[in-house]
Amino acid sequence: MKSKLIHEAHGQRSFVVVLATDDEIQDCLGRFATEQKLSAAQVSAIGAFRRATLRFFDWQTKAYQPIQVEEQVEVRLD
Template sequence: MQSKLLHDNHGQRTFAVILSTGDEVMASLKQFVGQHNITAAQISAIGALSDVMLLYFDWNKKDYMKIPVREQVEVASLLGDVAEADGKPAIHLHIVVGKRDGQAMAGHLGEAHVRPTLEAIITESPAHLRKRHDPESGLALIRTDA
């Protein structure tokens, strides 16, 4: 993983984070935000993956359904945020991947391995976002009053 600070102004930092072949996306990004004490940010990225586990939240079961994609895919869009949950940074990412035949698949990002690169931009927010347990969904959701 390579990174570069692109901008730093009054509590808002912007980083380029470049992942390489074999890097696991969520673990790498969690490591980065932890090392840089980022608790509120937006993340966007493009690149390619050798495999990915998509997650779909089943509202009735209140659990994530796993959708494995075991082939090379292009990352058409990866968007999400970092917010504080239980005093630690929590990353929530959605991803759209394109398969060889042009078919697109989407969902929450579970585990994924980079091949050959994933180019992410992380833009820190000067105000901290916090997640709070939502009893209806069972999920930790961002609350501006938390």
């Protein structure tokens, strides 16, 4: 994982974070948040996954239901 601060103003910072092939996104972003002492964040992302587990909240069961994706997919998160 690489990161760079690209903008800072009025107490807000913007970073670019680039993950390497086979980096685990949750681990990397968690470590980044800890290192930067983030207490709140907004995330926008674009990239690809080889495999992923997506989850949605099922209001009837009050639990997150997993959806396994086992193929190369492009992802955009706004």
